[in-house]
Amino acid sequence: MPETDPVEISFAAALAAARDELSGQMEAGREAEILLSHAAGISRSQLLAYPERLLTLEQHGVFRTLLGRRRNGEPVAYLTGCREFWSLPLKVTPATLVPRAETETLVEQALILLPPGDELEILDLGTGCGAIALAIAGERSHCRVTGSDVCEDALRVARENQDRLALENIGWTQGSWYQAVAQCKFDLIVSNPPYVADGDPHLAQGDLPHEPALALASGKDGLNAIREIIDGAPSHLNKSGWLLLEHGFDQQKSVLELLIAAGFDKVCGHKDLAGIPRVVAGHIQPNCQG
Numbered sequence: 042m043p044e045t046d047p048v049e050i051s052f053a054a055a056l057a058a059a060r061d062e063l064s065g066q067m068e069a070g071r072e073a074e075i076l077l078s079h080a081a082g083i084s085r086s087q088l089l090a091y092p093e094r095l096l097t098l099e100q101h102g103v104f105r106t107l108l109g110r111r112r113n114g115e116p117v118a119y120l121t122g123c124r125e126f127w128s129l130p131l132k133v134t135p136a137t138l139v140p141r142a143e144t145e146t147l148v149e150q151a152l153i154l155l156p157p158g159d160e161l162e163i164l165d166l167g168t169g170c171g172a173i174a175l176a177i178a179g180e181r182s183h184c185r186v187t188g189s190d191v192c193e194d195a196l197r198v199a200r201e202n203q204d205r206l207a208l209e210n211i212g213w214t215q216g217s218w219y220q221a222v223a224q225c226k227f228d229l230i231v232s233n234p235p236y237v238a239d240g241d242p243h244l245a246q247g248d249l250p251h252e253p254a255l256a257l258a259s260g261k262d263g264l265n266a267i268r269e270i271i272d273g274a275p276s277h278l279n280k281s282g283w284l285l286l287e288h289g290f291d292q293q294k295s296v297l298e299l300l301i302a303a304g305f306d307k308v309c310g311h312k313d314l315a316g317i318p319r320v321v322a323g324h325i326q327p328n329c330q331g
């Protein structure tokens with residue numbers, strides 16, 4: 042049968058059935074729309090504007106496969122290969138964390154510390170698909186952003202995202218935390234590192250089992266990566282530089298204490314849009330620089 046032959050199921054009927062099938066998911070309706078528009082190769086607005094249109098046999102088959110994978114817990118972003126962050130359409134793969142909306146709080150705080158027009162050096166440690174680095178580079182064209190990650194596959198995705206967005210003020214480097222940037226110094230270091238405690242039951246729930254463990258878990262209390270990043274920051278910050286870190290919902294007090302113990306001043310915490318403590322900032326004191 043030719044690919045374009047329709048089956049007797051309309052967009053509306055396919056969506057209704059999918060909403061039922063995904064009813065265990067918090068956003069079943071939205072997810073069904075994203076997966077159907079992906080399978081049909083049209084936008085979500087087209088999907089909703091023409092509910093009476095019929096799916097082709099091939100589109101219906103692709104949609105059924107995607108629904109089955111979603112029911113098995115695969116994140117929607119891995120199924121479509123795309124997630125929007127800071128209004129940028131980003132490629133994501135199972136080698137990269139799916140960027141979260143709360144991480145936009147980190148970008149907002151970074152932009153407050155980066156006056157437009159200033160030519161500053163920024164480092165994004167653990168860049169994944171490049172979400173934070175690309176968002177900052179897009180907003181601050183005078184700045185030079187370096188994104189680093191230990192995972193070469195993730196960096197490959199970040200580079201692809203950079204090419205598609207045609208942003209020239211970014212470079213990428215591979216290695217574990219500061220090993221990737223050796224003797225380099227920056228005016229702002231940002232990071233959304235792994236911060237879930239090893240063995241936390243959430244790691245086995247929802248979409249998390251499908252995301253890279255390397256991107257999620259970090260030691261007994263979840264703070265191993267944060268400790269390493271804070272400890273190494275004084276040697277990699279320029280005079281009056283800042284460190285900005287995302288952390289878990291119950292970690293703000295501990296991370297602020299770590300910053301103070303490492304000699305940072307002007308330390309402060311910020312909440313995300315859901316009102317959850319999410320980001321800390323610290324300013325390097327001149328006598329603490331390495």
Ligand SMILES: C[S@@+](CC[C@H](N)C(=O)[O-])C[C@H]1O[C@@H](n2cnc3c(N)ncnc32)[C@H](O)[C@@H]1O
Binds near residue numbers: 173195
């Ligand atoms: C929570 S994810 C954040 C990804 C991305 N920045 C974002 O916000 O969506 C943490 C990232 O840190 C990277 N990572 C884990 N251990 C690392 C290490 N030792 N050195 C550098 N990057 C590391 C992971 O590969 C992952 O991409």
